Amino acid sequence: MKRLEQEDYLAMRAGACILEADGFGEKVLQLADGTMLKLFRRKRFFSSAAWYPYAQRFADNAEALRRPRIPAPAVIDVWRIPAIGRDGVHYHPLAGQTLREMRARGIDAASERAMKMAFTRFVISLHECGVYFRSLHLGNVVYTPDQEFGLIDISDARIGRRPLSKHLRARNLSRLQGIAGECDWVDYPTVMDCALQEKPRSL
Numbered sequence: 001m002k003r004l005e006q007e008d009y010l011a012m013r014a015g016a017c018i019l020e021a022d023g024f025g026e027k028v029l030q031l032a033d034g035t036m037l038k039l040f041r042r043k044r045f046f047s048s049a050a051w052y053p054y055a056q057r058f059a060d061n062a063e064a065l066r067r068p069r070i071p072a073p074a075v076i077d078v079w080r081i082p083a084i085g086r087d088g089v090h091y092h093p094l095a096g097q098t099l100r101e102m103r104a105r106g107i108d109a110a111s112e113r114a115m116k117m118a119f120t121r122f123v124i125s126l127h128e129c130g131v132y133f134r135s136l137h138l139g140n141v142v143y144t145p146d147q148e149f150g151l152i153d154i155s156d157a158r159i160g161r162r163p164l165s166k167h168l169r170a171r172n173l174s175r176l177q178g179i180a181g182e183c184d185w186v187d188y189p190t191v192m193d194c195a196l197q198e199k200p201r202s203l
Helices: 006-013 054-064 099-105 109-128 166-177 188-193
Strands: 017-022 025-030 036-040 074-081 086-092 131-133 141-143 149-151 157-159
Touching: 006 074, 036 054, 054 074, 054 086, 054 157, 099 109, 099 141, 109 131, 109 141, 109 149, 109 166, 109 188, 131 166, 166 188
Parallel strands: none
Antiparallel strands: 017 025, 025 036, 036 086, 074 086, 131 157, 141 149
């Protein structure tokens, strides 16, 4: 992780568009050149983020997702920015639309059924590749111009070398299952039928 001084940060930020912010400040910026800067703050003093920052986790997960050829943002650099008390990851965004955007804009019934079937297969492939993504929902899944599904906002993903246990597959779907209008985008019984019938294993 590199140190980014205030002057260099301000130069990088010049002309940026704020895409996401909260009560603590800016979170996601689209820079003037079209690349993205995602900012992270440490929420608690005693936290794993002290020794393994979320910005670095994002970068490591993007690299790890390349092994099973799952599309993800391409990281340019990871920064520590003392002037604003944040860490940042600078990356090229993943081309395409999120499934949430596609759903909001409307797609015909036949295309939606086909998309849901394809998404279910994608979720199964994630589990088989050992990807445990606690933020799995339609806003974090992109449908790319190559007609593939990819993942964004991946700082809290955990990527192991073995398929997920049945227990972890169920937990991985829990957030999506609680979102009205999105829970039916994955065929839960089909996903769980593909789970390994063995004792749960840690990643």
